[in-house]
Amino acid sequence: xxxxxxxxxxxxxxxxxxxxxxxxxxxxxxxxxxxxxxxxxxxxxxxxxxxxxxxxxxxxxxxxxxxxxxxxxxxxxxxxxxxxxxxxxxxxxxxxxxxxxxxxxxxxxxxxxxxxxxxxxxxxxxxxxxxxxxxxxxxxxxxxxxxxxxxxxxxxxxxxxxxxxxxxxxxxxxxxxxxxxxxxxxxxxxxxxxxxxxxxxxxxxxxxxxxxxxxxxxxxxxxxxxxxxxxxxxxxxxxxxxxxxxxxxxxxxxxxxxxxxxxxxxxxxxxxxxxxxxxxxxxxxxxxxxxxxxxxxxxxxxxxxxxxxxxxxxxxxxxxxxxxxxxxxxxx
Numbered sequence: 001x002x003x004x005x006x007x008x009x010x011x012x013x014x015x016x017x018x019x020x021x022x023x024x025x026x027x028x029x030x031x032x033x034x035x036x037x038x039x040x041x042x043x044x045x046x047x048x049x050x051x052x053x054x055x056x057x058x059x060x061x062x063x064x065x066x067x068x069x070x071x072x073x074x075x076x077x078x079x080x081x082x083x084x085x086x087x088x089x090x091x092x093x094x095x096x097x098x099x100x101x102x103x104x105x106x107x108x109x110x111x112x113x114x115x116x117x118x119x120x121x122x123x124x125x126x127x128x129x130x131x132x133x134x135x136x137x138x139x140x141x142x143x144x145x146x147x148x149x150x151x152x153x154x155x156x157x158x159x160x161x162x163x164x165x166x167x168x169x170x171x172x173x174x175x176x177x178x179x180x181x182x183x184x185x186x187x188x189x190x191x192x193x194x195x196x197x198x199x200x201x202x203x204x205x206x207x208x209x210x211x212x213x214x215x216x217x218x219x220x221x222x223x224x225x226x227x228x229x230x231x232x233x234x235x236x237x238x239x240x241x242x243x244x245x246x247x248x249x250x251x252x253x254x255x256x257x258x259x260x261x262x263x264x265x266x267x268x269x270x271x272x273x274x275x276x277x278x279x280x281x282x283x284x285x286x287x288x289x290x291x292x293x294x295x296x297x298x299x300x301x302x303x304x305x306x307x308x309x310x311x312x313x314x315x316x317x318x319x320x321x322x323x324x325x326x327x328x329x330x331x332x
Contacts, residue, residue: 042143046152050127050128060120067095103290111286162176204218228266231312244258252294261302261306264305279316291330
């Protein structure tokens with residue numbers, strides 16, 4: 001054995017003797033402890049996600065209105081932040097490609113752009129509050145921010161799906177609008193059965209409005225009650241117009257009476273409870289063109305209010321056949 005090899009061999013035996021007492025013992029080398037991997041907390045994930053999503057909502061607002069985002073935001077290659085509060089004021093309206101002054105048909109790009117803009121501004125202001133209220137009502141555990149993240153992710157998905165569908169002509173947004181209503185109703189402590197009824201009534205109407213043998217009384221009764229529930233966030237429909245068997249759609253007097261009773265019931269409910277369906281408020285602020293050639297609509301505000309609620313129902317159901325049927329009700 002060469003001197004160098006002998007020297008190294010003996011060094012191993014000496015080390016074994018020191019470590020284990022036996023020169024031929026196999027000494028296990030201690031494993032080096034690796035650095036403990038750090039994970040982001042649920043709280044930090046929530047705060048970053050919320051901040052980034054709010055910036056995303058602002059950018060959607062500017063895209064929809066064709067407004068230069070640098071009027072309101074500072075953007076560089078590393079970050080972006082809002083420096084001016086976004087309000088639908090004179091400056092915003094002048095910069096926007098949308099007509100913000102005149103009523104617009106609910107199916108027009110102008111109206112839908114205005115609705116989407118107002119909705120997104122509302123979400124910028126109340127996204128965290130909505131998440132917090134929902135979690136406070138449904139979560140009893142200690143993992144608050146874990147629940148925050150779950151609700152926020154559902155809210156983000158529903159908002160994006162709704163905006164994409166609402167601004168498109170061929171994408172169904174009804175699931176998204178129903179989910180958003182469910183979240184808002186839960187946050188505000190209102191009756192969640194309103195959303196369940198909307199889905200049921202929507203399917204009933206879609207399947208039967210083109211069936212001439214189906215009782216129009218059933219269709220009209222469901223339309224009236226659903227319009228009331230959506231306008232008030234209340235499933236207590238006792239005060240709404242009564243069922244009329246085989247409702248005569250050509251009877252202008254009866255149609256005006258039913259729509260007037262619907263509007264009156266909504267008004268009375270609003271007097272008792274000032275809280276409104278968020279989407280209904282946005283629907284009206286977006287300035288929809290409400291069609292009605294019922295002769296007494298201008299003299300009877302309750303008929304006008306009932307007609308508004310029926311028009312909002314058309315937005316929520318989003319079905320051309322149902323819309324045509326509702327038009328037969330509100331147009332003489």
